[in-house]
Amino acid sequence: MRTQVGIVGAGPAGLLLSHMLHLRGIESVILESRSRAAIEATIRAGVLEQGTVDLMTEIGAGERMKREGFVHHGFEIRFQNRSHRINLHDLANGRTITVYAQHEVLKDLIELRLATGGQILFEARAEGLEDVTSDRPRIRFTTKEGAAEELICDFVAGCDGSYGVCRKAIPEGTVRQDYFRTYPAGWFGILAKAPPSSHELIYTHHERGFALISTRSPNVQRMYFQCDPNDKVANWSDDRIWAELHARVSGDGFRLKEGEIFQKNIVPLRSFVAEPMQHGRLFLAGDAAHSVPPTGAKGLNLAAADAHVLARAIGAYYSANATDLLEAYTATALRRVWRGQWFSWYMTQLLHRFPDAGAFDLKRQLAELELVTSSRAAATMIAENYVGLPLS
Numbered sequence: 001m002r003t004q005v006g007i008v009g010a011g012p013a014g015l016l017l018s019h020m021l022h023l024r025g026i027e028s029v030i031l032e033s034r035s036r037a038a039i040e041a042t043i044r045a046g047v048l049e050q051g052t053v054d055l056m057t058e059i060g061a062g063e064r065m066k067r068e069g070f071v072h073h074g075f076e077i078r079f080q081n082r083s084h085r086i087n088l089h090d091l092a093n094g095r096t097i098t099v100y101a102q103h104e105v106l107k108d109l110i111e112l113r114l115a116t117g118g119q120i121l122f123e124a125r126a127e128g129l130e131d132v133t134s135d136r137p138r139i140r141f142t143t144k145e146g147a148a149e150e151l152i153c154d155f156v157a158g159c160d161g162s163y164g165v166c167r168k169a170i171p172e173g174t175v176r177q178d179y180f181r182t183y184p185a186g187w188f189g190i191l192a193k194a195p196p197s198s199h200e201l202i203y204t205h206h207e208r209g210f211a212l213i214s215t216r217s218p219n220v221q222r223m224y225f226q227c228d229p230n231d232k233v234a235n236w237s238d239d240r241i242w243a244e245l246h247a248r249v250s251g252d253g254f255r256l257k258e259g260e261i262f263q264k265n266i267v268p269l270r271s272f273v274a275e276p277m278q279h280g281r282l283f284l285a286g287d288a289a290h291s292v293p294p295t296g297a298k299g300l301n302l303a304a305a306d307a308h309v310l311a312r313a314i315g316a317y318y319s320a321n322a323t324d325l326l327e328a329y330t331a332t333a334l335r336r337v338w339r340g341q342w343f344s345w346y347m348t349q350l351l352h353r354f355p356d357a358g359a360f361d362l363k364r365q366l367a368e369l370e371l372v373t374s375s376r377a378a379a380t381m382i383a384e385n386y387v388g389l390p391l392s
């Protein structure tokens with residue numbers, strides 16, 4: 001099998017890239033190890049930066065998002081049982097965020113890709129890459145039927161997430177350096193059939209640990225609370241979950257609305273960057289090259305930005321035989337990635353209580369929370385980073 005750009009992974013980076021290449025007249029094939037149903041049912045984050053919303057709209061994938069997503073003009077930071085509003089719209093030049101779940105984004109992109117003749121091979125598992133430093137790289141893969149095949153391409157886009165095979169094709173130590181940090185915390189996430197408790201997201205600092213009140217629709221709410229990363233979902237009955245959430249977010253007249261919990265999961269908090277993001281004709285995008293702790297919801301948005309930069313660079317290669325944007329890919333993408341890393345770390349350390357933190361750290365956090373909710377300059381810094389950098 002042969003194509004111009006072989007894409008490993010039908011996540012946000014792979015699907016966006018494939019469609020942006022299509023709009024430039026460039027052919028691609030996506031290999032995805034999971035089934036379409038599994039991808040479309042996996043619960044992830046749900047906050048789209050202004051730039052991601054604009055990109056989805058521009059490429060013709062924004063219709064349902066515009067109809068069903070929720071535009072938020074601000075969010076709340078809550079500490080010592082009181083909420084303080086960060087007015088995104090006002091502080092970030094009219095820019096806002098949109099709450100629209102990642103799997104809805106994926107559903108829209110898959111549908112659009114298939115409707116425009118895109119090739120996505122579901123349940124096709126990439127086994128490894130060959131000859132990525134030649135001009136004829138190959139992806140070895142196993143088809144849904146179990147046959148061993150090869151996809152021969154001009155370029156390989158590694159969009160296969162943190163645990164994919166693509167990053168491994170960049171030799172660690174000699175060419176590739178990994179930057180890694182773990183946090184002694186996880187997020188326990190739930191989906192509940194309940195009315196919204198607030199019309200904006202609430203990021204809560206509490207001595208018992210962080211909590212986040214988010215939403216999905218008028219009838220479904222998304223909530224998270226900081227937990228031990230090694231904890232098990234089975235340890236948390238519905239009653240225990242509600243008691244913990246109430247303990248962290250109640251007070252000052254605010255009362256969380258309960259409902260039937262129909263989904264529970266635990267995600268670890270970690271920061272990771274692999275440099276460079278390119279090796280020969282292999283380009284990494286999204287979680288294959290970097291992951292962020294969820295605080296601030298940067299993961300999907302960084303993946304979308306990588307895809308945008310890469311599509312433009314590959315586009316310039318095919319339209320003008322220009323290689324300068326391809327050569328600049330790592331540097332261009334990493335500027336945003338490290339800003340996202342910093343902001344995700346910043347929000348994480350500001351809002352979580354870590355087991356090794358003492359009384360000093362608590363007082364320091366409260367002083368900083370006071371600062372970011374009372375100084376327009378400090379709140380502007382948060383707002384600008386939260387809505388995201390414009391896509392250049």
Ligand code: DHB
Nearest residue numbers: 045046214294295296297
């Ligand atoms: C959600 C996830 C996040 O990581 C975040 O910072 C805000 C919202 C969400 O899933 O709704």
